Amino acid sequence: MRAFVLDPSQCGSASLRLQKGRATPALGPRDVLVRVRAVSLNHRDLAIADGCQGYRAEHAVVPLSDSSGEVIELGKEVRGLRLGQRVVNTFFPDWTSQCATQENTRRTFGADSDGVASEFAVFNESALLPLPDGLSFEEAAALPCAGVTAWHALMEHGAVRPGEFVAVLGTGGVASMALQLAVAAGARVAVISGDDDKLCRAVHMGASYTINHHRMPQWQDGLMAWTDGRGVDQMVDVCGDTLPRSVAATRVGGKVSVVGDLASQGTLLDPRQVLERQVRLQGVNVGSRSMFQALLAALSVNRIKPVISDLFGFDETPAAYDALRRGRHVGKLVVAL
Incomplete structure (x- = not known):
C-alpha cells in the first residue's frame, strides 16, 4: 500500500515521504482493517512534523489522526462491525466513556503510533464508530479531533442552553464546528477573527456578532458591549495567549474552554481574574468515544455538516500541510483517497 511517513531528520512538509509497497498491518483478533477514504x-x-511540543519521533511514523473509510477485513473476535460498513475512527483509541485519565489519553494516532495517512489502516474495533448516512467520507474525516473538541467544550463542559451568549475565537475546524453546534442549540454566537472574509462566512453560518481583532485588539470590550456589560456565558479559546481577554469577556460564573494554543508563547493569567469573576476554566483535549457518538447523533438530527475549506488528493498531502500553515482556510482541510 501507499503511505506517507515523517522523516525525523526533516521538519515541516519537507519531512513527508511517500512510501510505496508498504506492507498492510496484520490484524489481531479484535482488529479491523479499513480502506481509508478520507483524512483531515x-x-x-x-x-x-516540526518536532515541536515533544512530538519528534525517533523513527518514521505515519502521520495524521483523523480518518474515515470502509471495513474490508475483520478480526475473528470482532462482533460490532460488518464488512463494507462505513466508519470513522476516534482520536484517543483507549478513551471510551469514562473520565479522561493519564492511561486512556496516552496513546494517539500519528504521533505515538502510526496514523492514518495511508491507503489502509488497522484499528481496534473500539476505536471505530459507524457513520450516519447523511455524512460523506470527507465530512466524517473532519470530525475526530475538531468536531469532538467542539462538542466536549460546549455540550459536555459548557452544557450550552438556548439564549446564552457564546463567543468563539477563530474560524478553523474547532471554531467553525463550535459555531454550528451553539447556533443549533439556540445560543447567540460571536466570532472573533482578523479576516473580514472569514467573518462574513461566519455570519452565513449563523453568527450573531463579529469582531475583527485587528480593528479592535481589545475585543473583550466589544463582547462586553454586545452583552450590555454582562459578559458572555461561554468562551471557546483556541489561541492560548488570549486567555486573559477571554476571562475578562466572560460573565461572573461563566465558563471558558481552552481548546488550543495556536498562538501561545506562555500566558500570564492573573488568578484574581478567575477568582473575582468565579469563572469555570477548563482545558479540553478532544474527547471520548461516547462523546463522539453523541456528536454524530446531534449532527444527524440537526442536519449539520462540518465545513470543508479545501479538498486535496492523496499525493497532494504536503500541499495540505502548507495550506494549514498559511491559515487562510475556514473549517477543515481534507485529503481524499
Missing part, C-alpha cells in the same frame, strides 16, 4: 489535518499535525 489538525494544527497538532504541524507540531508533529
Whole structure:
C-alpha cells in the first residue's frame, strides 16, 4: 500500500515521504482493517512534523489522526462491525466513556503510533464508530479531533442552553464546528477573527456578532458591549495567549474552554481574574468515544455538516500541510483517497 511517513531528520512538509509497497498491518483478533477514504489535518499535525511540543519521533511514523473509510477485513473476535460498513475512527483509541485519565489519553494516532495517512489502516474495533448516512467520507474525516473538541467544550463542559451568549475565537475546524453546534442549540454566537472574509462566512453560518481583532485588539470590550456589560456565558479559546481577554469577556460564573494554543508563547493569567469573576476554566483535549457518538447523533438530527475549506488528493498531502500553515482556510482541510 501507499503511505506517507515523517522523516525525523526533516521538519515541516519537507519531512513527508511517500512510501510505496508498504506492507498492510496484520490484524489481531479484535482488529479491523479499513480502506481509508478520507483524512483531515489538525494544527497538532504541524507540531508533529516540526518536532515541536515533544512530538519528534525517533523513527518514521505515519502521520495524521483523523480518518474515515470502509471495513474490508475483520478480526475473528470482532462482533460490532460488518464488512463494507462505513466508519470513522476516534482520536484517543483507549478513551471510551469514562473520565479522561493519564492511561486512556496516552496513546494517539500519528504521533505515538502510526496514523492514518495511508491507503489502509488497522484499528481496534473500539476505536471505530459507524457513520450516519447523511455524512460523506470527507465530512466524517473532519470530525475526530475538531468536531469532538467542539462538542466536549460546549455540550459536555459548557452544557450550552438556548439564549446564552457564546463567543468563539477563530474560524478553523474547532471554531467553525463550535459555531454550528451553539447556533443549533439556540445560543447567540460571536466570532472573533482578523479576516473580514472569514467573518462574513461566519455570519452565513449563523453568527450573531463579529469582531475583527485587528480593528479592535481589545475585543473583550466589544463582547462586553454586545452583552450590555454582562459578559458572555461561554468562551471557546483556541489561541492560548488570549486567555486573559477571554476571562475578562466572560460573565461572573461563566465558563471558558481552552481548546488550543495556536498562538501561545506562555500566558500570564492573573488568578484574581478567575477568582473575582468565579469563572469555570477548563482545558479540553478532544474527547471520548461516547462523546463522539453523541456528536454524530446531534449532527444527524440537526442536519449539520462540518465545513470543508479545501479538498486535496492523496499525493497532494504536503500541499495540505502548507495550506494549514498559511491559515487562510475556514473549517477543515481534507485529503481524499
